[in-house]
Amino acid sequence: xxxxxxxxxxxxxxxxxxxxxxxxxxxxxxxxxxxxxxxxxxxxxxxxxxxxxxxxxxxxxxxxxxxxxxxxxxxxxxxxxxxxxxxxxxxxxxx
Numbered sequence: 001x002x003x004x005x006x007x008x009x010x011x012x013x014x015x016x017x018x019x020x021x022x023x024x025x026x027x028x029x030x031x032x033x034x035x036x037x038x039x040x041x042x043x044x045x046x047x048x049x050x051x052x053x054x055x056x057x058x059x060x061x062x063x064x065x066x067x068x069x070x071x072x073x074x075x076x077x078x079x080x081x082x083x084x085x086x087x088x089x090x091x092x093x094x095x
Contacts, residue, residue, distance in 0.1 A: 003048055004079045005061045007040050009033065011072045020078075021067055022059045023047055037076065045080045046087055 010017045016036035018028040026047040030036030051058055067075060 001083060002079060002081045003044070003058070004077050005044060006064055006067055007044075007076050007078045008067065008069065009036060009040075009074045009076060010070070018043075020044065020047075022062050037078070040078050041080055044078050045082060045085060048080065049082060049085060049087055052082075 005020050005022055008019050008021060010019075012029075015029055015031045016033050018030075018036050018040040020026040020040075023044070026043055028036065028039040028043040030039045048058065064075060064077075069075060
């Protein structure tokens with residue numbers, strides 16, 4: 001299933017930060033905009049997967065015109081497809 005949520009990108013001293021206004025706690029960061037976008041997609045996938053696994057309801061995405069931006073911020077829609085998605089929760093564990 002596909003999901004689309006708005007993300008706010010902000011230029012920071014250490015790179016580009018990303019927040020999802022509709023999903024508190026779903027944040028990401030990258031060295032540049034492309035990496036930040038890629039990490040935002042991964043973070044959004046994991047966040048949505050966790051919400052659904054917990055049996056909770058996803059909030060509706062905000063309308064873009066309702067999101068207020070600061071001078072150093074940009075808005076983008078992030079789409080993820082969770083069909084067949086399986087997070088690699090233990091990729092850092094040794095077997």
